[in-house]
Amino acid sequence: MTLLLKADRVTKKFGGLTAVNRVDFEIEKGMIAGLIGPNGAGKTTFFNNITGLYTPTEGQIYFDGQVITGLKPHLIQKRGISRTFQNIRLFGQLSALENVLVGEHVRLHGSILEAFFRPPRVMAEEKMARERALDVLDFVGLGRKIADQAARNLPYGSQRRLEIARALASDPKLLLLDEPTAGMNPQEKRELTDLVRHVRDNMGVTVLLIEHDMKVVMGISDRVTVLDHGEKIAEGLPQVVQKNPQVIEAYLGTGAAAEGA
Amino acid sequence: MNDIVATLGLIGLSNGSVIALNAIALTLIYAAARTLNLAHGDVFALCSVMTMTILRAALWDVVATPLDLVVWCAIAGLATVVFGMLLSALIEALGFRPFRGGSRLAPIIATLGLSFALYQVSLIWAHALPTYSTGDHRSVPGLPEVPIVGVPAILPAIDVLHALGINSVGSFQLRDLVLIGVAVLVALAAQVMLKRTRIGRAIRACAQDPIAAQMVGVNHNGTIRAAFAIGGLLAGIGAFTFTVAKEMPVGSHGAESGLMAFTAAILGGIGNPIGALLASLLLGVFSAMTTYFLDAHWTPVFIYLLLVGLLMWRPTGLTAEDRGGDLNSISNEIVVLDRRSLLRRQPKLLLLVLLVALIAFPALAEAEPYRLPVANSFLIWIILTLGLTIVVGMSGVLDIGFAANFALGGYVSAYLTAPAMAWRAGFLPGIPDAVFVMALAALITGVVGVIRGLATSRMRADYLAISTLALGLVGHDLIKYLSGVGGISAIPAPRVLGQPIASPLAQYAILGVIVTVIVLAAIRLQNSRAGRALAAIREDEHAAAAFGVNIVTYKTAAFFIGSAIAGLAGGLYASVTSYVDPELAGFHISVMALAMACIGGAGSAAGAVIGALAILLIDRVAIPTVGRLVENSLYAGFSIRELNYLVFGMALYLSLLSWRRQASGVEGKADHEPWDPDQMLTVRWWTGLPGRLAGAFNHLGLSLAHAGHRTRAFLDRNVFDEGDGA
């Protein structure tokens, strides 16, 4: 297995608060890795460091063998890292299709001038892009019917799926999912878990997912990493990590144990 | 020389106290509401009218005993304070509460609308007073002067320095001392209120972190309401003192002058009354100095540039807590513009109808030839609005000083073609071709627009609004003082290939083609990869970046295209109307264009056209028609035409209110929201815990005007006459 992403002692401080503290992390191609930890553990901050929304205070991040630390988000996206957001951040007034098309942004080439003059090459590309976007909508199970609906008008579960569709549209090597099942009922969670597996199996995308629901994480992940107070406190096979006393304590300590048990 | 400096210092302190009386209220309201209140200045203005009305009615031309004076002052003061509190609470209820949890910009635009409406109220009210004279102060630039009346002298004219036996330094009246004293007292009281009282602690908690504040049981809505009431109370105290001290207050409010108070509040540190006081005094003294040593005209330019500089220095917030993340770009709260379903679904049909109307119009208007020039001006407005639509509607960057672009284009065109412009004789023989002139107007404006845009584009939404406003005013002032207040006239009609295009019909045809081309181009842009990227930036800048959109590139392009189109509109305006003046950069033009871009559902070219037409028809056709009908029924001296401010302000406000549903929810896209107890407030707490100053837009130009006036008058009298001055 080849290494896809490597974080080397990544640290992120906000003033006096160390949100992520010297975290080492690796993920191989084709894996589904889970990242868990109580609220405020620094999981989302870790994602933001990888995707360039934040610059790590210390440490390096390598992707596909190259340093990506401190690159602008759009350049990191170009290299093949795509993400969803914990709080859904769709482009609310754009249609579902347009959202996916923005996801395809880095794969397309039409410039601003070409927008005005519409050379045939760009028109052909645009047509293909639309086809592909519709396919992605199908792939995540939304179907083509909702293509023209404004994203903000979609039901919650569909919005979560649309986020995944948008992220997949750029044809990423690595997909970062930030609590994709938050707020879903068990049935929806199962369906989403299936989708994630489907993504890995059929599109060959490596997945790193943050998840609160232990059942989901345990069922889907090849490996689980646990953060607490910004530090990595455990890592390994799901069943092993689950029994780690430090992990149990971390969850108990914040009153989230019920979910983890 | 020392005398001059000392005198300027004293005048500056007195004027600075007026600034302080506003800045302190701003600091408090802003801290609690976390966004700008553009109507605070109107509270101050109307409060001064209140004081004025009562004192005039009671004391004008009567021989009053000291007891009368005291009693009436108490009554007037009390009435003013209560009035201020009620008015301020009303503004909170109309301009803030409906938008809570939505975009931070919504209240800014809403209060801009309310401000226009209240301005009208002050006009009508002041008109209703028995006598009035026009003041030399104008606040919102571009609005006509406000009628003002004097109040009877209450404070005795005592020169404090004389009384103390210090004669070498200039004059320092008792009234100045009173102003300074009240400002200091108000600052101290506000400080104690913040530090020692329950409500003060609640305000501070909300300023720091509204969500956490709610979690520990602070009533967020109640706190904001209370902050507004306190702000109104301070406006009342300030306006009363100010009116009594100056005896000749103005009944206007002002975006321009209010920026002074805003600058002071920021300089002094948000939520810090003492800081606001000190910064105000500093600005007052600074203004007096620049006014004397340079020119009164340049003072506001310096202040505004200082303001923009401060905001650029900390684009995401000025307090320590504000500087949370190092996100590459922070603020993305935008004017949320609803692309109305009709425009969304049937843009082709709609455009076809418009195109037919465009072609058919000359035939319809044939009978009344004066209509064509009017139609031409409509078309130019439409072009301007299309430019603004690309900046505001498509990329989501608010600009309330956009008219500067329009004026710049107009002046480029004027400088290239007007006969008075001797400078080009050397290297530009004859009148250059219109294509060249317009291209240059567009190019120069586009480049300036990019510089302006990039300077501000990383700012948080409320700062962005203020900065673009300030930069618009700077543009206005620069044009005014560099090129002359009078404007440039006799600009020749455009010439293409040596042929002058002078007839209104020919101009109409060309403008019609230009509008059509721009609309088509904008529609193509909207439906392209680039257009989607812009829309994504507008909707959520961080998410757009996360999907590979290069924010800087696209914003730069939007600034360039939008500004260039505005420059083109200005260039066309100059050669079609043959006249330009600095008012092209006026605030009212910016706001009109903004309203046009928004009302049709900005973000779409068709919406821009419809919005522009709607407002123009109301403004130029409906109101004058109604005005002619009812003119005679109103008492003399008051024209319904003046109700424009009210109509316009309410239109802006109501259209915003109708987007409310769209507007709310935009802000809930933070990646880090902690849970949100009751969905009442979704704020990206990590971007900014701020002091958002209650941006108020006060009267402070007044202090400038007074500084200018009094400095000159004093120095003329005491210095130049004696020949020992400069």
Ligand SMILES: Nc1ncnc2c1ncn2[C@@H]1O[C@H](COP(=O)(O)OP(=O)(O)O)[C@@H](O)[C@H]1O
């Ligand atoms: N921009 C920021 N500024 C300051 N503190 C932040 C910022 N982003 C996150 N934090 C802090 O970092 C810690 C980790 O947050 P986060 O990564 O969102 O946790 P998780 O996703 O694991 O729930 C929290 O204590 C949070 O308050």
Ligand SMILES: [Mg+2]
């Ligand atoms: Mg998180």
